[in-house]
Amino acid sequence: MSDWEVVIGLEIHAQLATRSKIFSGASTAYGAAPNTQACAVDLGLPGVLPVLNAEAVRMAVKFGLAVEAQIAPRSVFARKNYFYPDLPKGYQISQYELPVVAHGHLNIDLEDGGTKRVGITRAHLEEDAGKSLHEDYHGMTGIDLNRAGVPLLEIVSEPDLRSAREAVAYAKKIHALVRYLEICDGNMQEGSFRCDVNVSLRPRGASGYGTRTETKNLNSFRFLERAVLYEVERQREVLESGGRVVQETRLYDSARNETRSMRGKEEAHDYRYFPDPDLLPLEIDAGFVESVRATLPELPDAKRLRFEDQYGLSPYDASVLTATRELADYYEAAAAACGGEGKLAANWVMGELAGALNKAGLDITASPVSAERLAGLLRRIADGTISGKIAKQVFEAMWEGGEEADRVIEARGLRQITDTAAIETIIDRVLADNPTQLEQYRAGKDKLFGFFVGQVMKACQGKANPAQVNELLKRKLAG
Amino acid sequence: MALESGEVEKIAHLARIAIRAEDVSEYRRHLSRILEFVAQMNAVDTHGVDPIAHPLDAVQRLRPDEVTEVDQRERFQAIAPQVDAGLYLVPKVIE
Structure with a gap:
């Protein structure tokens, strides 16, 4: 040939x-x-x-x-x-x-x-x-x-x-x-x-x-x-x-x-x-x-470079978010309103939001969750009020019910547990309930760490701060 | 610059004009004379002369982007040979 x-x-x-x-x-x-x-x-x-x-x-x-x-x-x-x-x-x-x-x-x-x-x-x-x-x-x-x-x-x-x-x-x-x-x-x-x-x-x-x-x-x-x-x-x-x-x-x-x-x-x-x-x-x-010429908007290439620079986005993320002017505007409004958490906003706009829009067959301009509302949710992730995992639940509720993040968090008691004493109590209970696994872990089966994390999160319905759980759990497991 | 009979037939076809076979040589002569006239003009030295696209020394006026026409379909279709469901009907066209 x-x-x-x-x-x-x-x-x-x-x-x-x-x-x-x-x-x-x-x-x-x-x-x-x-x-x-x-x-x-x-x-x-x-x-x-x-x-x-x-x-x-x-x-x-x-x-x-x-x-x-x-x-x-x-x-x-x-x-x-x-x-x-x-x-x-x-x-x-x-x-x-x-x-x-x-x-x-x-x-x-x-x-x-x-x-x-x-x-x-x-x-x-x-x-x-x-x-x-x-x-x-x-x-x-x-x-x-x-x-x-x-x-x-x-x-x-x-x-x-x-x-x-x-x-x-x-x-x-x-x-x-x-x-x-x-x-x-x-x-x-x-x-x-x-x-x-x-x-x-x-x-x-x-x-x-x-x-x-x-x-x-x-x-x-x-x-x-x-x-x-x-x-x-x-x-x-x-x-x-x-x-x-x-x-x-x-x-x-x-x-x-x-x-x-x-x-x-x-x-x-x-x-x-x-x-x-x-x-x-x-x-x-x-x-x-x-x-x-005076009426020319910022063009896609220029916007993409600015997004990389201003929000610290990867070239890929920046190109996805500038694919249309509407999407770029949404993203910028969300990023600005959540206090400049550019990367977090990018992940959410391209992840949960894009997924939900796609599933519902909706365009960004028809999103039931506005950029300002999404930013309200992102602020609560950024300030540690809720974990990323809980945030997905909150997002779902906002998508369905059209409510603000703070109202959903309060109404459903989803505020993250950051009180060390409270988390320790839960950990103690989990360890007491699983003596066999505890023994195996202490005998060197490190893989079980994930099991304990899972049990603790389950016991607190996902509300404990994951970083704190990891740290406290490690200390407790060490005995 | 004389046209061939085939060229006359092609021009007639492009213009969708039916011509009789016995008239082809007559049209050949007429059209060839037009081309001769153009050839005569082509021979003039136009060096330094800007081509014109229109005999009037004026430029195109523009209109504002406004909808000024109203629907007059009834009136237009009253003079159409055949219409149906708002469409003009023509003999079947197959691509």
Whole structure:
């Protein structure tokens, strides 16, 4: 088997979170009744004129700044011509030769702990098409044009990615970024974030590129990964059996986990782009760019480094906690409110809280235990009022009952026993009740220490301070 | 720069225009003349001239991001050949 290098580039369509469409005043709200948000401009009726949405431009610039790209002082909209019933005008308004954003980059984390800089060739503004519904409508296809004219930012990477995992890491990073920037809701089920992936193989060490295929409309990271793996294997088999890869568009079928050629559409890929005479060149001046720059939030990479530094977190913990802006905000609120116990807060947010949210299928923003309440619990762990083990019980009660930690602790008498005399009394009783084990321990069976700890904790319902129990028990056992 | 008959047929297909076989040579001649005109312009020295994307010397105006359109589906669908359940119906499209 030859040694092939995989070459991957991604085109990501991020739906911009504007209220109205890119060229019309129709609403972009998801889930409306069919065609109730498709106005004359979206339908391409005669005599209409598209007028560009300022917010879509602002969002594109925001993205460009976040990936350290060049913002074009002058960019041009072009018509991309093709015929499909969900494209009422017979062309999509897009950008071709002069996109609004060019030459950016993003660093992704590799599995070996290193990072890789991925080039972003360009990002351009365009309108989405409508939706074709192929269920049977009297043997016809139904068309819903609510999505027609919704603003998209198409983000095109350089062919810098070398494996399915790198492709997924890059896509996830872009996904996190557009959500941090609040320019896209990132909802993949609703199609707000979709990927097309270009894949080709070349003999390792070669400098040219092999023939590529493009697999379209991948709406989950798992499908992206599977589609790449499938396509790599398929192309390898073609090449190793002496065949040639055909440049074509393919569709990923998740039910069968395979990609299939979209035969017959190839000839139509002569889009005959030309500048749209309905739209004048878009000019963006330095003042506007600076006003957008001033609104940039702290970006994921910077936040991650700050978390490591400020809260003493490991790179892994910091990357988990900065995965979304909402999670990072929750964590910071909890860490601040519990008196800077950063590591303790991290363990709880990533452990008990994440587990409970996951089990309940809830997002961090819908957590029944607020950051302030969680901090209230963490304060009681930090000041020794309760042990970590008891804290889990308290957390459960807070999750179920929505009460504050202090109330749960008082109401259930869960306050930790730190009174030495009280703990000693319990230890004495345990030792008296287990004479055989005591004899064995003193004869050298050290393993029994754990048994005694267990018995003491059981006798006090877990409320004794574990460190004190260990210390006092050792002393008593020594005789 | 003369077009081949095959190119005329391809252009017609891309534009979804049906043309009669006996008219192909006529279209070939007309379209070729347009290309000749473009070739003539191509020959002009445009060194130092910025390309224009639009004949008007103006820039795009932007509109604020506000929903200004109301639902007029009934009116639009009144002139559609066929509708059902709020959808426009078209001959079956299979990808």
